[in-house]
Each structure stands twice: as structure tokens, then as C-alpha cells.
């Protein structure tokens with residue numbers, strides 16, 4: 001059957017093949033350790049679950065305004081004030097069915113055919129596809145490993161053309177775990193203002209920051225930058241609410257209005273019950289958020305130490321999120337593989353450890369491991385990779 005061009009051009013998720021294979025092995029009775037997860041392994045905190053139950057029992061099970069319930073927008077506005085000192089009005093906020101859908105909707109309203117969006121590599125897998133679905137053109141700029149996988153203002157400026165509409169900044173980053181400092185954001189922001197381009201600031205990992213690092217939103221740096229920035233955030237990662245599908249965008253009222261219009265014809269609204277749960281997530285205690293952050297940090301410290309001792313591995317210490325992104329090309333070569341993709345496949349076959357090859361993130365020498373799983377399993381996974389290396393070297 002002939003399908004629309006827009007979907008035939010879609011690249012299937014690179015993580016899908018390995019996940020499918022891991023599932024297959026698991027179903028066949030193998031003891032597979034999956035380190036591909038993009039979601040916290042904790043339950044959603046109890047008070048949030050209770051708020052959802054109350055909402056259901058109170059009959060809050062009907063359509064809501066397309067852009068989200070007024071009290072939820074207020075809770076989001078409060079959150080921005082509390083955490084970042086940013087002031088938004090309800091007309092500058094839209095609640096969507098997850099941050100992913102907020103991004104999708106944003107590109108749909110922002111881009112015309114051929115408009116360019118600068119995407120730093122390594123990137124989150126959905127950015128290029130979402131840009132292409134909006135008929136935009138992704139323009140990749142390499143965040144080199146020597147610069148903590150971050151792009152420089154010079155690189156950004158060199159990539160800007162008359163067609164550039166926006167740049168995406170994802171800090172803390174999936175897959176690298178790196179965080180842009182205030183100074184780095186200031187310098188990138190100046191280039192954006194000079195060339196009058198939008199900044200799409202994906203801050204979904206805002207709450208997962210470790211050590212002395214801090215999360216700064218580029219929108220905090222000046223009123224001019226706030227005007228050009230659309231912040232994307234949500235509760236999936238911070239409150240362990242991936243399945244509830246609540247995310248949001250904050251920024252220019254004209255953009256938000258267009259997004260709300262589009263949402264009114266596509267989703268109608270995010271799930272009412274999940275919206276009430278999110279009000280509780282933001283207005284209630286933030287203790288579980290900090291507890292989860294500490295647990296991730298503890299795992300990171302243990303596992304990073306072990307990982308760098310694997311022959312042929314080099315790994316910058318992540319500053320946030322819950323991924324490690326080691327360079328494994330030497331490890332692959334030491335064991336007779338030309339590519340990290342092939343090496344990852346062999347590790348899954350022989351050791352039953354599922355890693356995600358960096359090729360899907362635009363960085364084929366690296367491999368992504370999620371530490372959103374217990375320390376026991378993480379340690380076991382590293383031991384298995386070690387024994388694979390010892391056997392094959």
C-alpha cells in the first residue's frame with residue numbers, strides 16, 4: 001500500500017531493534033539485563049496516585065480546556081516562579097500529552113517547508129523526526145566529546161542561514177547527561193538574539209542534576225531571551241510519571257495559542273485525571289523528587305567508577321539525567337568489531353545485556369546505558385561486559 005510521503009520518510013526508532021531483540025531473548029527464558037530504559041524505575045509518589053483517585057471519584061472524567069485545566073496552568077506557573085524565577089501568564093502555557101507531544105505540536109506550528117532547525121548532536125532520537133514531520137529540515141551541529149558533547153557559539157553561528165528558524169537546547173541532555181553552564185547559555189543566547197531565531201529549550205531532566213552542577217534555563221538569562229525561548233518540560237522524569245502523559249510548553253502567547261488551536265483538533269485535551277494528578281505533583285511535597293534524584297546520583301557514582309575500568313571505555317561523568325554515554329569504539333575494536341553497533345549486538349547475544357548504540361543519537365562511537373535500574377543489576381551488567389571483553393581480547 002502507498003502511504004503518505006511524510007511517514008515513509010520516517011526513520012524507525014534505532015532503539016526499537018535492540019529492545020525487540022532483548023524482549024525476544026527474555027521471552028525465551030534468558031536472564032536479560034535491559035539498560036535501555038528511558039524512564040525512572042520508581043513508582044509514581046503515593047500522594048499523586050491519591051489525587052488521581054480523588055479526581056475520578058469526584059467525576060473529573062470529562063473533557064477539559066484544550067490547553068489544560070486552569071488550576072494546572074496555575075500550578076505550572078507557580079513551579080516556574082519557585083524554581084526559576086520566571087513569570088508566565090496562563091496564555092503563555094499549554095499542557096500537552098507529554099513533553100514529546102508538546103515538542104511535536106510546537107514544530108507543527110513553528111515550521112514551514114524547508115525551515116531549518118539546528119539540532120546539536122548527540123541528540124534525542126525524536127527531534128529530527130519531529131522536525132521532518134513538520135516539513136522542516138534538521139541541521140546537525142556536532143557537540144564534540146572534547147567539549148562535553150556541547151556546541152559552541154561559533155559552531156552555532158556558522159550553522160545559521162536565512163532559513164534557520166530555531167535551535168534546540170536539551171540540558172541536561174539525553175543521551176549525554178551534560179549540562180550547559182549559565183555562561184555557555186549566555187553566549188549561545190547572544191547568537192540566537194543576533195540572528196533572531198527561536199530557542200526550543202527541552203528541560204525535561206531539570207530535576208535530575210548531580211554534584212556541584214546546576215540547571216539554568218536560557219529563558220532566565222534576560223527578558224529578550226525569555227521572549228525567544230519556548231521551554232518544554234513535564235512530570236515524566238521528575239515525578240516518575242511517564243505513563244500519565246503530561247508535559248507542557250511555556251513561551252510566546254501567539255505560539256502557544258496556535259499550539260492550543262492545533263491541540264483542540266488533535267488531542268482535544270490531555271487526560272483529565274492525569275492533569276489532576278499533576279496539580280498534586282506540583283502543589284504537593286517535592287520530597288519524593290529529591291529522594292529519586294539522590295538514588296540516581298548514588299547509582300551514577302558507583303557505576304561510573306566501574307564503567308571507566310572496562311578496557312577500551314572512556315566515559316565523561318554525566319552531570320544530570322540518568323544516562324551514561326561512554327565512547328566504546330576502542331572496546332569494540334579490541335574485541336574484533338568494526339562498529340559499536342555490531343559490538344552492542346554481540347554483548348546482547350552473548351552476555352544478555354541490552355545497551356543502546358549511539359548511532360541512533362547521531363554518535364556512532366558511543367553507547368547509551370540508562371541507570372534507571374537497581375544498583376544490583378547495574379553492577380551485574382558491568383561484570384558481564386567485563387567478562388565479554390576478557391573473553392574476546
Ligand code: PLP
Nearest residue numbers: 038098099100124174234236247
Ligand atoms: N525530551 C527528552 C530529551 C526525552 O528524553 C524525553 C523522553 O524520553 C522527552 C522529551 C519526552 O518526555 P515525555 O514522556 O514527557 O513525553
